[in-house]
Amino acid sequence: MNFGKRALSAKIQLTATEMDNLRIEQRKWITYRDSTASKNSAEFTRGSFESVLYIETQGALAKERCYEIVNFYMQ
Known part of the structure; x- marks a missing residue:
């Protein structure tokens, strides 16, 4: 995410208020990402696949979020 934020910052200038927003x-999205990953991996609690599914979900959601942010701010 930080890479995407740096790339975005290099392309456009956000005001302090926009950056705060x-x-x-x-921060809200991170809470959503983590809770979604927990729900998706709950079926495999204490199994070897739990962490794999948790991280896979986080990665997929992060990729989606990067595209959302870039598409929103690059318009």
């Missing part, structure tokens, strides 16, 4: 939204 993005930071707040990112």
